[in-house]
Amino acid sequence: MNPCQDRLIDNYNRKLNYLRVSITDRCNLKCMYCMPKTRTWKLEHSDILRYEEILRIVEIGVKLGISKIRVTGGEPLVRKGVGHFLKQLSVINKIEDISLTTNGIFLKNYMDTILDARISRINISLDSLEREKFKMITGKDAFDRVWEAVMTALDKGFDPIKINVVALKGINEDELTDFAKLSFDYPFHIRFIEHMPFKNVKIETGHGLLAPEIIKKISRLGTLESVENHQKDGPAARYKFKGAKGEIGIISPISHHFCDRCNRLRLTADGQLRPCLLSNFQKDLKTCSRTGGSDEQIKELFLEAVAGKGFEHQITANPDSNRIDTLMSAIGG
Ligand code: SAM
Numbered sequence: 001m002n003p004c005q006d007r008l009i010d011n012y013n014r015k016l017n018y019l020r021v022s023i024t025d026r027c028n029l030k031c032m033y034c035m036p037k038t039r040t041w042k043l044e045h046s047d048i049l050r051y052e053e054i055l056r057i058v059e060i061g062v063k064l065g066i067s068k069i070r071v072t073g074g075e076p077l078v079r080k081g082v083g084h085f086l087k088q089l090s091v092i093n094k095i096e097d098i099s100l101t102t103n104g105i106f107l108k109n110y111m112d113t114i115l116d117a118r119i120s121r122i123n124i125s126l127d128s129l130e131r132e133k134f135k136m137i138t139g140k141d142a143f144d145r146v147w148e149a150v151m152t153a154l155d156k157g158f159d160p161i162k163i164n165v166v167a168l169k170g171i172n173e174d175e176l177t178d179f180a181k182l183s184f185d186y187p188f189h190i191r192f193i194e195h196m197p198f199k200n201v202k203i204e205t206g207h208g209l210l211a212p213e214i215i216k217k218i219s220r221l222g223t224l225e226s227v228e229n230h231q232k233d234g235p236a237a238r239y240k241f242k243g244a245k246g247e248i249g250i251i252s253p254i255s256h257h258f259c260d261r262c263n264r265l266r267l268t269a270d271g272q273l274r275p276c277l278l279s280n281f282q283k284d285l286k287t288c289s290r291t292g293g294s295d296e297q298i299k300e301l302f303l304e305a306v307a308g309k310g311f312e313h314q315i316t317a318n319p320d321s322n323r324i325d326t327l328m329s330a331i332g333g
C-alpha cells in the first residue's frame with residue numbers, strides 16, 4: 001500500500017493532524033450569528049454520538065496521524081459527564097495537544113477538572129465587554145459571569161487564554177479597540193474572527209467586518225508587530241502591540257482564507273466527519289460505527305473524507321453567497 005494512503009494527507013499534500021470535536025449541538029446561549037432566533041429543532045439525543053463512540057473515533061484518528069484535538073460544541077460544558085470525558089480523552093496515547101472552546105458560562109465549575117485533564121489551552125468566546133450588549137448578542141444577561149470566569153482562568157494558570165470575538169459591523173465594532181487594549185494589561189490572545197454566513201442564521205442589524213477594517217480600527221492603539229506562527233497555532237495571523245503582555249489574532253476565513261495551510265478535520269455532534277467547515281461534504285461515521293463497522297471501515301471513511309477535501313472554500317463576504325446549511329453549533333466552529 002502507498003504509505004500516504006495510511007496517513008491523513010490530502011490531494012494537495014496538506015497533512016491533516018487536527019480534529020475538532022463537537023460534543024453537543026446544545027447551548028445555553030443564543031448568539032445572534034450562530035443560533036437561529038427561533039430554533040425549533042435540535043438533534044435527538046439518540047443522534048448525538050455517545051462519549052464512548054467519540055473516544056473510539058478519536059483513537060482511530062490518532063492511529064492515522066491526528067495529534068491535536070479541540071473539544072467544542074454547541075457549548076461543550078453543558079453536556080453531562082463532560083469532565084469524565086475530558087479525562088478519558090487526555091489519556092489517549094499520542095495526542096500532543098488538547099484544547100477547549102467555551103462560552104465561559106459554566107467554566108468556573110469545571111476549571112479544576114479541565115486542568116486535571118491536562119488541558120490548559122482554552123478559548124473563551126466573548127463578543128462584548130458591555131453588559132447590555134452582551135445580553136443583546138447572546139440572549140443572556142451573563143457578562144459578569146463570563147468575565148469572572150476569564151479572570152479565574154487567568155489566576156488558575158490557563159495558558160494561553162484566547163478570547164474569541166466575532167467582529168460585527170454596527171454591533172461590536174465600537175468595542176474592537178477596547179478588546180485590543182486588553183492585550184496590553186493581560187496575557188490574553190484577543191482573536192478577532194470574521195463572521196461566516198450560515199444559511200439558517202441571518203443577522204439583521206449588521207454583518208461581518210473584514211480583517212483589513214479590523215486592523216485599521218485597532219491600529220489606532222499603536223503599531224502591530226507580526227508574531228511568528230508556531231506549529232500549534234491555528235489559522236490566526238498573530239500580532240502584538242509593542243510592550244503588550246498579550247497578543248492579537250486575526251482569523252479571516254472570508255477575506256484571506258487560509259485554506260492552503262488548513263490541517264483540520266471536524267467531527268460533528270451527530271457523528272459526521274467534515275473535512276471543511278465551509279462545505280457540506282461529509283462522511284457518516286456514526287452509521288458505520290452503529291451498524292457494527294470495524295475500525296478498518298471507520299479508517300476508510302477518514303481516508304475518503306480526506307480525499308474529498310477541496311482545495312478551498314467558496315464562501316464570500318456576500319451574505320447571499322453559498323451559505324452553509326448545517327448550524328455552526330453542530331459543527332463546532
Ligand atoms: N459555545 C462555544 C463558544 O461559543 O465558544 C463553542 C462553540 S462556538 C460554535 C465556536 C466558535 O465559533 C465561537 O468562538 C463562536 O464565536 C464562533 N462562531 C459561531 N458562529 C460563527 C459565525 N457565523 N461566524 C464566525 N464565527 C462563529
Ligand code: SF4
Binds near residue numbers: 034328
Ligand atoms: Fe452557543 Fe457558542 Fe454558538 Fe454562542 S457561539 S450560540 S455560545 S455555540
